[in-house]
Amino acid sequence: MNLELRKIQLEDWFTSLRDQICTVFETLETECLHPYLLPGQFQRKAWTRHDPTQENGNGGGGVISLMNGRVFEKVGVNISTVWGQFDQKFAAEIPGAAEDPRFWAAGISLVAHPLNPYVPIVHFNTRHIITSKGWFGGGSDLTPTIEFIEDKEDFHNAFRAGCNKFDENYYPKFKLWCDEYFYIKHRREPRGVGGIFYDYLDSGDFQKDFDFTKEVGQNFLDIYPKVVRRHYQKPWGTEEKQQQLTKRGRYVEFNLVYDRGTRFGLETNGNVDAILMSLPPVATWS
Numbered sequence: 001m002n003l004e005l006r007k008i009q010l011e012d013w014f015t016s017l018r019d020q021i022c023t024v025f026e027t028l029e030t031e032c033l034h035p036y037l038l039p040g041q042f043q044r045k046a047w048t049r050h051d052p053t054q055e056n057g058n059g060g061g062g063v064i065s066l067m068n069g070r071v072f073e074k075v076g077v078n079i080s081t082v083w084g085q086f087d088q089k090f091a092a093e094i095p096g097a098a099e100d101p102r103f104w105a106a107g108i109s110l111v112a113h114p115l116n117p118y119v120p121i122v123h124f125n126t127r128h129i130i131t132s133k134g135w136f137g138g139g140s141d142l143t144p145t146i147e148f149i150e151d152k153e154d155f156h157n158a159f160r161a162g163c164n165k166f167d168e169n170y171y172p173k174f175k176l177w178c179d180e181y182f183y184i185k186h187r188r189e190p191r192g193v194g195g196i197f198y199d200y201l202d203s204g205d206f207q208k209d210f211d212f213t214k215e216v217g218q219n220f221l222d223i224y225p226k227v228v229r230r231h232y233q234k235p236w237g238t239e240e241k242q243q244q245l246t247k248r249g250r251y252v253e254f255n256l257v258y259d260r261g262t263r264f265g266l267e268t269n270g271n272v273d274a275i276l277m278s279l280p281p282v283a284t285w286s
Contacts, residue, residue: 003130006206007081007104010128013210014079014108017217021077021110022065024225029069032232037115040069042077047271049082057102058084064274068281071119071232075112076277081105082268090267095200096133104130105268107138108217109261111278112224117244118231120144120151121192121251123278124220125261126213134206136213137199139174140220141182142227143192143251145244151227152193158223159196162215166208174198184254191254199260248283255279 022042029039048061062080069075083104091097107127114121126138142155156175163170178197183190196216201209255262255278265275 007106007130010106010210011081013214014106014126017221018063018065018077018079018108020221022067024221025067025072025075025077025112028071028225028228028232029067031229032071034070037070040067040072042067045273047274049084049269049271058082058269060084062271062274064271064277066277069115071114071116071228073113073115074281075110076274077108077110078274078277079106079108080270080274082270084268086268094129094131095135096131100132102131103268105264109277113248113280114228114232116232116234117145117236117240118234119228121247121280122220122224124217124224126217128210128213133202135200135202136209137201138213138216139178139195139197140216140224141178141192141195141197143247145247146240147193148230151230155193155195155223155227158219159216162219163196163212165215166212170198170212171196182254184250184258186257187250187253189250191250242284245282245284246286248280249285252279252283 026039026041042065045064046061047064049059060080060082062078065077067075085101086094086097086103088101091101094103097103105127107125109125110123112122121143122140123143124140126136128134128136140159142151144151160171163174174196175194178194179190181197182192182194203209262275
């Protein structure tokens with residue numbers, strides 16, 4: 001398969017996964033009963049990448065899908081496809097870009113901030129980046145306000161099973177990578193209870209790596225709604241909500257200080273609303 005056909009295949013899959021996730025999340029909104037809040041629906045907004053210099057052949061764009069409802073106070077599911085050239089300083093940090101600064105990147109990114117403090121925050125993304133090299137990356141991690149061991153075990157077991165279909169070394173490697181990556185160094189605490197994280201995945205078999213990335217997407221789509229359904233009808237009060245707002249504050253700190261995706265988007269003149277979609281609607285610091 002030539003490179004252009006691969007790009008089309010990748011974009012089609014990211015779009016299809018976005019549609020599946022949005023459908024499932026809107027179903028959760030409809031299922032959950034609430035005395036006065038209506039079920040949310042995703043609103044979509046397309047954006048085009050802006051290159052202020054108009055010199056580097058930069059282009060592309062994406063679609064933001066955002067929902068505010070009675071299960072999810074805020075959830076965003078973004079897809080994008082962008083291309084162009086990295087600036088010289090940033091290119092030195094990207095595999096294959098020092099030799100040739102041109103790049104192409106496509107992916108999907110999701111962050112959900114539930115209304116109910118008993119439902120955990122979740123992050124999921126997968127992507128494919130092409131420079132003079134090409135690789136997949138992504139993963140998913142769970143950030144509960146109030147921890148339940150069943151949620152943690154089921155979340156990890158889902159991704160362990162998916163990883164083991166391809167390589168039994170994947171899960172322990174990618175779990176450790178997740179634990180180390182999603183760590184708030186200045187707080188000396190993990191962001192949540194982990195999951196998996198991988199990057200620079202290039203086994204030499206594009207289809208195998210793509211199929212693995214599809215599996216990660218399916219694992220997320222299978223397990224997270226189950227976790228949501230366990231908790232979305234539980235009663236909560238002021239104390240639980242304050243705990244959640246404080247946890248959200250930690251989430252903001254990580255995403256603005258350490259997150260690679262945030263930095264990649266800003267360094268490549270991405271859409272600021274899409275880049276900062278991961279931030280919660282309300283948070284506190286104590």
